[in-house]
Amino acid sequence: MDQLGPEEWAAIRLSLWVAGVAMLAALPIAIGVAYLLARKRFPGRHLLNGLVHLPLVLPPVVTGYLLLIVFGRQGAVGAFLYDAFGITLAFRWTGAALAAAIMAFPLMVRAIRLAIEAISPGLEDAAATLGASRMRIFVTVTLPLILPGILAGGILGFAKALGEFGATITFVAAIPGQTQTIPTAIYGLLQVPGAEPAVLGLVVVSIILAMGALLVSEWLARRVTKRMGQ
Numbered sequence: 001m002d003q004l005g006p007e008e009w010a011a012i013r014l015s016l017w018v019a020g021v022a023m024l025a026a027l028p029i030a031i032g033v034a035y036l037l038a039r040k041r042f043p044g045r046h047l048l049n050g051l052v053h054l055p056l057v058l059p060p061v062v063t064g065y066l067l068l069i070v071f072g073r074q075g076a077v078g079a080f081l082y083d084a085f086g087i088t089l090a091f092r093w094t095g096a097a098l099a100a101a102i103m104a105f106p107l108m109v110r111a112i113r114l115a116i117e118a119i120s121p122g123l124e125d126a127a128a129t130l131g132a133s134r135m136r137i138f139v140t141v142t143l144p145l146i147l148p149g150i151l152a153g154g155i156l157g158f159a160k161a162l163g164e165f166g167a168t169i170t171f172v173a174a175i176p177g178q179t180q181t182i183p184t185a186i187y188g189l190l191q192v193p194g195a196e197p198a199v200l201g202l203v204v205v206s207i208i209l210a211m212g213a214l215l216v217s218e219w220l221a222r223r224v225t226k227r228m229g230q
Contacts, residue, residue: 003197004205010177011185012205018093018181019161022101023108027154030105034112034153035138039121053106060103060166067099067171095172096179100161107160108153115149116142148221155217159210182206 036042037049055063071078072090081087089095119142127137165183174184186202189195
């Protein structure tokens with residue numbers, strides 16, 4: 001990796017940080033939304049399901065533009081955050097984490113929802129007949145059984161966040177050392193003559209990180225499943 005300079009290594013570190021923050025921030029919400037979609041029937045359920053999966057079918061640039069409108073300095077939420085707390089998301093690494101979390105969220109919800117739907121509701125009903133509260137049933141029965149799905153969804157979301165480009169560059173641009181992640185760094189280097197070695201280095205790093213995340217996800221899921229079977 002001698003072809004990678006300080007700027008490229010900074011992009012790699014920032015990508016890992018942004019992807020980690022995005023995954024950790026989105027995971028609890030993804031668990032809650034997945035449980036609602038899998039177990040509850042309520043008005044607007046199909047609308048919620050559509051909104052959750054909308055980032056998968058929208059062009060990422062559109063998602064980034066919507067984030068800019070809502071969370072930009074002049075946006076409804078962005079203006080409130082800045083006036084009340086001095087928080088700015090647009091053109092900051094925090095904005096990159098927000099964009100990555102939104103783009104990864106549907107994949108996380110999907111994996112966790114499938115894990116919940118694979119559990120027989122009879123197990124939860126049996127715990128309820130013994131007097132357990134809804135929260136206790138979820139923590140002691142449902143949560144351990146869906147742990148492989150949570151791990152798979154979390155790491156899949158992390159891998160997706162690592163590769164996020166369209167929404168990120170639209171919402172936070174590609175400022176070296178501040179918002180420039182691996183995909184935006186590759187895009188920028190492609191415009192520079194003679195930068196092919198650095199581009200290749202970042203591509204190799206991207207492949208290693210993405211494949212590593214998928215392999216870890218598979219290994220953790222199998223290990224948890226095996227332990228639960230024992």
